[in-house]
Amino acid sequence: MLSEDLWSIGELAERAGATVKTVRYYSDRGLLPEAGRSSGGHRRYGPEALERLRLIRSLRTLDLPVPDVERVLDQEHALTDVIAGQLRELGSQLTALRWREAALRLLQDCPPEERAERLRLVGAVTSPPSTDAVARFWRLVLPVRLPARLVSSIIDAAVPALPADPAPDQVLAFARLHALTSGARPDLCRPGSARPEEGPRPAVLYDGLAEAYALAATDLTADRSPGTGDALDCFVAAHAASHGTRDTAAFRHRLSTVLTQAADPVMSRYWHLVAALDPTAGPTMGAAHDWLLAALAAEVQPGV
Known part of the structure; x- marks a missing residue:
């Protein structure tokens, strides 16, 4: 040259x-x-x-x-990977901005006397938001003897997906859920069943509960009233098998009493907030449990 x-x-x-x-x-x-x-x-x-x-x-x-x-x-082919990485990062940034905008609208539109509390709740949530605290709560709540596959499947079903473009009330629901799971005492909570009814084989119980909740969700979606059927039989069978006993009328009476007395306000609040966070997600495990418990009570105490 x-x-x-x-x-x-x-x-x-x-x-x-x-x-x-x-x-x-x-x-x-x-x-x-x-x-x-x-x-x-x-x-x-x-x-x-x-x-x-x-x-x-x-x-x-x-x-x-x-x-x-x-x-x-x-690297000749690096551009594709770099672009994909940038798109993921940009998506995360956009989600964070949408959550921030919804949080600001939540604070702007709420009554002045509620603003301080809502600011405290929203301020405790990371940007973009993360469900790590919720998942950690479930790992502490679930029995230590559960197989990893069951723990993973329960967490997948119980931890809600976060909307990419939330409304202000969804931001509030998640902020309250985050506060609840960060401050709750896991030793006092058990999802779906009372701690005394887990029995010596919790894996058997939770495997059976997953099937029972799926059947009950179908009944809930069809707007059926709580009653006898495959969902209730599966629910009781899971508890009986966990204890190594048979599904009898006496067992159903005792199970109904124990589960009703052990109703946990923390878990009830949890499922209420999950439903508020994503109303289109279908019945939660908590809703399925409540339906099954009502069906069991109607069977063992007719007319109540």
């Missing part, structure tokens, strides 16, 4: 519409290929450097960090 085809840093900057400082920065990082040096030791650049500089500036216009730009320049 003839020397007249080579440019100084200033000439390259002028051709690219950039500042000398910018060109020197990228050159110092090794992102711009040098075509040679002048007799005085000054850098000289050719058309390849101009093309590379234009590509760098295009990538930076998309707000790609310089390390990601370096990856794209060094």
Whole structure:
């Protein structure tokens, strides 16, 4: 290449519409290929450097960090991965902004006497929000002897998905759920069943409860009143099998009494907030449990 085809840093900057400082920065990082040096030791650049500089500036216009730009320049197929990562990050940022906007509207529209409490609740939630505290609550609540597969499936079903574009009342519901699960005493809570009725084989109980709740959810969706049927039989059978006993009329009476007396206000509040957070999600496990408990009570105490 003839020397007249080579440019100084200033000439390259002028051709690219950039500042000398910018060109020197990228050159110092090794992102711009040098075509040679002048007799005085000054850098000289050719058309390849101009093309590379234009590509760098295009990538930076998309707000790609310089390390990601370096990856794209060094690896032929890195651009796809970098774009995917940026889209994920942007999605997280947009979700955080939508939650922040809904939280501000929640505070703007609430009665002045409620503002301090709501500000405290909302201020305790990270941005973007996370359900880690809720999942941690369930890991503490569930019996320690449960297999990992059951713990995972229960948490998946019990921890609500967060809306990407929440309404103010959904922000409030989640803030209250976060506060509830962060401050509750797990030793006093048991999902779906009373602690004394877990029996010596909790895995058997929770496996059976999952099936019973699924059957009850179908009845709830169909707007059926609590009553006898497959869902109730499965529910009682799960408790009986956990204790290694038979499903008898006497057992059903005792189970109804124990579960009714052990009704937990924390778990009741939990499921109420989950339903408020996503009203379109269908019946919760808590709603299914309440339906089954009502069905059991109607069977053992007719007319009550």
